[in-house]
Amino acid sequence: MSNLDVVEDTYKGPRHDGEYERLRVQHELVKANMDGKLVLAPIDLTSSTITVLDSATADGYWLVDLAHSLHPQARLVGTDIASQYFLKADKPANIELHLHNIFEAWPNEYINAFDLVHQRFVLPVCNDAQSLDSIQKLFTCVKPGGYIQLHDGDMETIIEGPDRVAMTEFRDMMGMAWGIMGHNLSPGPKLAHWLREAGAADIQETLVFNECGPHVANQVQSERAISVLLALLDGAHLLLGNIPGFPSVQKLGQLKKDLEHELRTSLTQRYSAALAATERNVNDEALDRLKENGGIIMVTFLPELVSKHDDHQTLQTVVDHMLYIGQRIGFDHIGIGSDYDGMFRSVRGLEDTSRYPQLISEMLRRGISRSNIEKIIGMNIIRVLKEVERLGVGTDKTQPVLEDDLPDMWDDSLRKLISQTYPDAS
Numbered sequence: 001m002s003n004l005d006v007v008e009d010t011y012k013g014p015r016h017d018g019e020y021e022r023l024r025v026q027h028e029l030v031k032a033n034m035d036g037k038l039v040l041a042p043i044d045l046t047s048s049t050i051t052v053l054d055s056a057t058a059d060g061y062w063l064v065d066l067a068h069s070l071h072p073q074a075r076l077v078g079t080d081i082a083s084q085y086f087l088k089a090d091k092p093a094n095i096e097l098h099l100h101n102i103f104e105a106w107p108n109e110y111i112n113a114f115d116l117v118h119q120r121f122v123l124p125v126c127n128d129a130q131s132l133d134s135i136q137k138l139f140t141c142v143k144p145g146g147y148i149q150l151h152d153g154d155m156e157t158i159i160e161g162p163d164r165v166a167m168t169e170f171r172d173m174m175g176m177a178w179g180i181m182g183h184n185l186s187p188g189p190k191l192a193h194w195l196r197e198a199g200a201a202d203i204q205e206t207l208v209f210n211e212c213g214p215h216v217a218n219q220v221q222s223e224r225a226i227s228v229l230l231a232l233l234d235g236a237h238l239l240l241g242n243i244p245g246f247p248s249v250q251k252l253g254q255l256k257k258d259l260e261h262e263l264r265t266s267l268t269q270r271y272s273a274a275l276a277a278t279e280r281n282v283n284d285e286a287l288d289r290l291k292e293n294g295g296i297i298m299v300t301f302l303p304e305l306v307s308k309h310d311d312h313q314t315l316q317t318v319v320d321h322m323l324y325i326g327q328r329i330g331f332d333h334i335g336i337g338s339d340y341d342g343m344f345r346s347v348r349g350l351e352d353t354s355r356y357p358q359l360i361s362e363m364l365r366r367g368i369s370r371s372n373i374e375k376i377i378g379m380n381i382i383r384v385l386k387e388v389e390r391l392g393v394g395t396d397k398t399q400p401v402l403e404d405d406l407p408d409m410w411d412d413s414l415r416k417l418i419s420q421t422y423p424d425a426s
């Protein structure tokens with residue numbers, strides 16, 4: 001492995017004990033949010049001949065954790081651009097750690113050699129072309145019939161709002177800095193596309209949500225998520241401090257305090273309360289009931305229901321709603337209920353049905369898988385209507401229709417408003 005031993009460390013991110021501690025906390029955070037699983041690929045982890053490669057492994061912690069559930073003869077190889085933190089004493093004998101730069105071709109003995117290739121949280125050092133190139137190179141290490149599992153983040157999908165000012169500032173600051181570097185702040189939503197381009201088949205996507213705040217049921221997880229975010233903010237100055245326009249150390253210190261306060265006190269992604277507090281948006285309890293009865297919620301584009309703040313009445317916030325519901329009860333329970341027939345103005349970016357391609361592109365960008373999008377834009381409502389028809393057959397048709405008793409809304413002022421807004425309508 002001689003060509004693995006001379007690698008220049010081009011990584012500009014933090015490299016100190018605290019950073020490796022952050023990586024461990026982050027590892028435990030995402031592992032718990034993946035139901036304690038490190039590997040989602042359908043692979044026989046009990047086999048004694050299994051071979052696993054973990055690219056950009058840092059100290060090798062992911063492999064050491066995985067080794068606990070593998071056969072002691074399984075071969076585990078980790079690589080990274082820097083070796084000074086490679087685990088030594090605490091490392092099982094079947095783990096090897098080597099130097100390798102993800103931008104370089106892999107050595108011959110790695111080609112087609114691994115049942116499972118894994119890479120996590122390194123693509124923010126790349127632009128789009130470099131990400132694709134490095135994934136194409138990494139893909140050559142997968143044995144025919146083997147699996148590649150990529151895991152990366154989305155730093156931009158946050159819920160904005162008056163109680164999320166510091167989080168929004170943090171996201172915008174990171175976005176500005178990554179934009180100047182030309183790197184991807186949020187490679188996660190693009191992974192499936194790059195894998196497809198690299199030639200992978202049967203691609204499955206899983207969204208892992210890391211939540212924090214006082215309303216998160218698991219407070220240990222919430223604290224982990226907070227500490228990871230705050231450590232990222234600490235690392236930001238080291239990495240980006242020389243970028244013109246990047247906030248001073250003092251400003252970052254204040255932002256850190258504000259962010260910490262906000263993360264510990266803000267409402268966490270409450271669908272009705274935080275996104276748009278109106279009496280028509282359903283609350284979490286109603287969402288949970290939908291999951292129980294296999295029902296569907298039709299996400300509306302009515303601006304006042306999308307957000308109570310003008311600035312957030314956008315296509316992106318509509319997708320926030322979908323992500324929130326999907327996270328809470330699954331994407332099998334979401335449909336589109338645009339309300340285009342009943343609105344005087346629209347949210348920005350979703351002015352009419354000609355914008356549906358943009359909606360789908362945003363859903364893909366934010367990491368909703370193709371199969372879940374197909375459900376949202378049609379398959380879910382077809383399922384529910386079929387079920388309603390099935391239940392309707394043989395029921396007592398004399399039953400009265402259940403209707404809310406609403407006062408008649410049509411009066412002269414409404415008729416006038418409609419004819420002014422739609423002069424061509426008869």
Ligand SMILES: C[S@@+](CC[C@H](N)C(=O)[O-])C[C@H]1O[C@@H](n2cnc3c(N)ncnc32)[C@H](O)[C@@H]1O
Pocket residue numbers: 010011023024027055056057058059062079080081082100101102103119120121122125
């Ligand atoms: C944020 S850490 C993630 C580590 C680990 N995969 C995890 O999930 O905890 C990023 C790692 O990528 C490594 N790295 C950065 N640039 C690299 C490159 N060009 N080639 C290989 N590794 C690289 C860094 O040394 C660091 O260990």
